[in-house]
Amino acid sequence: MRIVQKFGGTSVANVERIQAVALRVKGEVDEGHQVVVAVSAMAGVTNQLIEYCSAVSPLHDAREHDVVVSTGEQITSGLLAMALQGLGIQARSWQGWQLPIRTDGVHGKARIRDIDTQELEKRLESGEVAVIPGFQGLGDDNRITTLGRGGTDTTAVALAAALHADRCDIYTDVEGVYTTDPRIVPSARKLDKITYEEMLEMASLGARVLQTRSVELAMNHRVPLQVLSSFSNASGTLVCDEDEIVEKEIVSGIAYSMDEAKVTLVKVEDRPGIAASIFGPLADANINVDMIVQNVSEDGSTDVTFTVGRVDVGRAKEAVQNDDSISFESVITDDAVVKVSVIGVGMRSHVGVAKTMFEALAEKGINIQVISTSEIKVSVLISEEYTELALRSLHTAFDLDGE
Numbered sequence: 001m002r003i004v005q006k007f008g009g010t011s012v013a014n015v016e017r018i019q020a021v022a023l024r025v026k027g028e029v030d031e032g033h034q035v036v037v038a039v040s041a042m043a044g045v046t047n048q049l050i051e052y053c054s055a056v057s058p059l060h061d062a063r064e065h066d067v068v069v070s071t072g073e074q075i076t077s078g079l080l081a082m083a084l085q086g087l088g089i090q091a092r093s094w095q096g097w098q099l100p101i102r103t104d105g106v107h108g109k110a111r112i113r114d115i116d117t118q119e120l121e122k123r124l125e126s127g128e129v130a131v132i133p134g135f136q137g138l139g140d141d142n143r144i145t146t147l148g149r150g151g152t153d154t155t156a157v158a159l160a161a162a163l164h165a166d167r168c169d170i171y172t173d174v175e176g177v178y179t180t181d182p183r184i185v186p187s188a189r190k191l192d193k194i195t196y197e198e199m200l201e202m203a204s205l206g207a208r209v210l211q212t213r214s215v216e217l218a219m220n221h222r223v224p225l226q227v228l229s230s231f232s233n234a235s236g237t238l239v240c241d242e243d244e245i246v247e248k249e250i251v252s253g254i255a256y257s258m259d260e261a262k263v264t265l266v267k268v269e270d271r272p273g274i275a276a277s278i279f280g281p282l283a284d285a286n287i288n289v290d291m292i293v294q295n296v297s298e299d300g301s302t303d304v305t306f307t308v309g310r311v312d313v314g315r316a317k318e319a320v321q322n323d324d325s326i327s328f329e330s331v332i333t334d335d336a337v338v339k340v341s342v343i344g345v346g347m348r349s350h351v352g353v354a355k356t357m358f359e360a361l362a363e364k365g366i367n368i369q370v371i372s373t374s375e376i377k378v379s380v381l382i383s384e385e386y387t388e389l390a391l392r393s394l395h396t397a398f399d400l401d402g403e
């Protein structure tokens with residue numbers, strides 16, 4: 001079998017853990033498998049590197065930023081290759097530019113386009129283990145790019161797809177994908193299986209256990225993906241097709257995202273074309289708008305509320321204020337909000353999920369500020385101070401609590 005293993009930051013946080021990872025890799029090699037390993041930077045290192053960049057220059061050149069922040073993974077890839085050699089295993093590291101892993105030129109959140117696997121294939125056939133730093137690639141401009149936070153997941157899945165691996169194992173610091181973040185809700189339950197679609201929603205709605213792009217790639221290339229712990233031998237969670245899951249829950253998970261900010265335009269003139277004139281300038285400024293609500297108009301004016309990413313809130317305010325084609329009384333922003341979402345493919349065939357969700361929140365006196373839905377999820381925006389209470393109450397309301 002050909003296996004890609006990914007080890008996250010906590011799993012390679014220090015030299016002892018890197019040695020433990022080497023033993024795990026050896027386990028697969030001893031079984032006779034071909035192994036490719038993708039590694040993250042040691043826990044905390046990427047944050048530190050980002051801080052250095054901000055300290056030197058708040059408006060830094062994105063290309064130099066990538067030169068700096070990609071280095072954490074270079075260190076762990078070399079160390080793991082050495083640790084493997086110490087165990088008598090033939091191993092070498094391959095930096096993103098050496099393979100190369102080709103990406104587009106969007107520094108800081110590049111997308112992988114293509115991986116040259118020719119040399120890798122040859123080496124794998126000869127029994128060599130390849131250790132590959134995650135999160136980095138080579139852009140159009142022939143410079144180092146990075147793939148966005150959590151990008152090593154995507155490196156691993158992209159390698160698994162390009163190498164037609166039989167399995168892609170994502171080793172992390174929890175035992176798999178849970179019904180919700182186990183660090184916030186202790187009664188969260190580990191899922192044996194979750195569909196690609198649900199995992200994609202969970203990831204994009206805030207569950208950081210897998211980077212969204214990695215799930216997208218796994219789904220498109222049908223990569224058999226598994227999430228498991230590098231600290232235990234418990235079985236993990238399999239991400240798979242819907243027809244591989246016999247007992248489907250209506251709701252399989254609850255996610256939350258703090259990366260939201262709310263913008264309200266008070267007393268906007270209510271006439272055809274007003275929405276276009278508000279959201280046009282935001283799109284022009286490359287600001288992604290997520291949830292939108294518009295109140296009923298009573299006196300010819302209306303309030304329009306929408307959410308944007310937290311980092312964009314200042315720019316969003318500026319964009320609407322600087323546009324003369326929109327007239328409104330004032331603009332209010334609030335970033336002490338959280339988006340909580342319930343997710344499940346069962347929603348397609350069951351009604352009442354939104355009702356259960358709203359009732360559970362009402363019972364705790366939690367006010368819903370904005371709502372949005374899609375085929376397999378319902379999201380609400382609430383005040384940030386209720387995050388934990390909301391997650392716990394919804395977890396119970398949807399019968400997700402473990403024993």
Ligand code: ADP
Nearest residue numbers: 008009010172173177178180181183207208209
């Ligand atoms: P790594 O460094 O291994 O990539 P991450 O910190 O990126 O690890 O992701 C693992 C973390 O994701 C867990 O420690 C957990 O707190 C968080 N998490 C959020 N939602 C979930 C969920 N539904 N299931 C499992 N973990 C989750």
Ligand code: ASP
Nearest residue numbers: 040046135149150151152
């Ligand atoms: N080291 C990078 C990060 O912290 C990439 C990763 O770990 O997946 O975001």
Ligand code: MG
Nearest residue numbers: 008150208209
């Ligand atoms: Mg991660």
